[in-house]
Amino acid sequence: MRDSGKQGRPDGAQPLIKNALKSGKDLSQGERTAITTRIAQMLALDLQPYSCVENRGFKELMNHMEPLYKIPSRTTFSRTIIPELYRDSHGYEGENARGLPGRQLYQPHLPLTFNVEMRSFALENRSVTESHTACNILEHLQAMMDNWELPLQKLPVYVVMDNARNFRAALTGISCVPMQCMGHTLQLAIKDAEEETAGVPAILKKCREILKEAICVELATSETTVPNLAPQEWKAVTGLVKALEPIVLGTKDLSEECTKLVKLCTTATDVEELSKL
Template sequence: MAVWSFMSIISCFKVKCLLCHKELTYSNNTSSMLRHYRALHEHAQTTVNPQTSQISKKEMVNEALVNMIIKDSQPFSIVEDAGFRELLQVLDPTYVIPTRKALKGMVENKYRETKEKTREQLQKVVSVSLTSDMWTSLHMDAYLAVTCHFIDEEDKLCTTLLDVQHFPKCHTAENLATGHMKIMEEWGIKDKVKCLVTDAAANMIACVRTLNVRHAICIAHALNLIVKKSFDDISSFNEIRTKCRKLVTFFGTSTTAKERLAQVQEQMGRPVLKLIIEVDTRWNSTYNMLERLHQLREPVGAALASLRTDITPPTALEYEAVQDALHVLAPFHQATVELSGEKRVSASKVIPLMKMLHHNITNKSEGLNTNFARQLGDSLVQRVREKAVHLETLSVMTIQYPHYWIPDSKKSDF
């Protein structure tokens, strides 16, 4: 009997039993899997009705198909694709592939089942915090997304997306508050929300005030505004940035230029990398664009020399200015990445992080070679100082210990 009929590889060193879902150690042999199967499942499999076994296997394949659709964001129409159908036919000729409509129903059932489990989980927690954001799709449709964060019974930080709902109404504070309230009532967490994190938009701030819950500004969003406003303060930097963006766009839109850049990198014995274009809504995309362009400055220059174009690369002095700017912006990039993590509580890091940014940028500004980079550093220091002072006044960013929590022997230390 092929034991792999009842096992599934989940990592390089682990497999999972499809019958009881137990995870087993795997080291390139089936000994442990055979022992597990013979000890727990062999007798049950020999006495089970073959028709029942076939139904059970069909259910397992259906579940795997549904999970693939959800995890990989695949369209329901995949079950109509010839290549996909041929693959399943080879893997299991007896499996009847569900129709597109049937698959949609299976995914909807999975959603309802998962939603009910999450609702039950939320009923057991004492408090939650929410993150809310408004965003626009490629077709210019507005959506409200609300994410919930909480500590489960095993003291693990959990995050779950509660809703992404179409929001065709005007984005007034009243409409936003109504939308948030409906989501909180639907999930049974209306009285458990201890904090709502949003951007600094006036309608969002007024919305939270209407809901009468504690409010916190997204610090990653605040850092984005700090850096973008500092960019706007320095016209010389924006001139270099515009020149770099035009150059990157040329290599991104010209097939000939893109292929030539790849060839030059290969001839230089370098790994073939692509240039990165910035996105207006994320300052760190500008950092990534400048960093990659500075890294590929020699291949880019060589590729341009062999192409018919009036686009010129940055000069040596401009590349030096870019290098200085990257030196100044590196701590902000690291801070943005740290604050964007989902598996760690970031609020407790905000005040120390802002202090570290202020100290770091102050020290780095002293060793810069280009005037505009020093101006950028000064602007960043000033804006961080203003933001840090504001954050230190927010109770949500600090932990205050009542005096009766402090042992008498320790009170003298405070």
């Protein structure tokens, strides 16, 4: 005979969720707030829409994980919880920004970041929807720096940019050290050399056509209409590959953790200036 106290579930099984709900225990305010904050952080970090909290699958998951928790509505997240999370994060990162040396400003979307001993914090990223005039760019730069209360009078400001005239003109309105983006400059140099070297554009066009079809061995045996390269053109391609080797090395340097830009921002001159603060 079975023990009547064990009918309905095997030995050692955990109490059913519905039985636990009958115990009268409820979540504390602190527990509810902690779960809500985690959900808000998920929405922000994963760039999820507010409607995610009202999806059936998400509701079933939360009900399985914590049946006593009631998910706030999408409106509550968008109007209250996420704005509060932003204000808290804004204040925390702002204190870090004011307490650490080194500021850098990047373009084209005008994100505001700073790097200190290989630590990078993205403070703000703006999309410039209006005309990219020098006046508009300068207005956005000043607004971002004012928004984070950066002590520009005490610390050097480095602005990394492309070679556009409008951006160079905008930087004349603030006290900063303008720096051209190395990767962008290399790309411009390659493009200019390609256009100005006789025969190179035609050769590159042929190479693209060849690669669209198949491998070179197939080209030698098939009756394809794709134009092939002449022996002299193959020699020119070999020369192009060799000429681009320094660009490859430069690209590798840009991809390394310790870039020339960071080294420049931590020179002995900067250290000496920071020690006076």
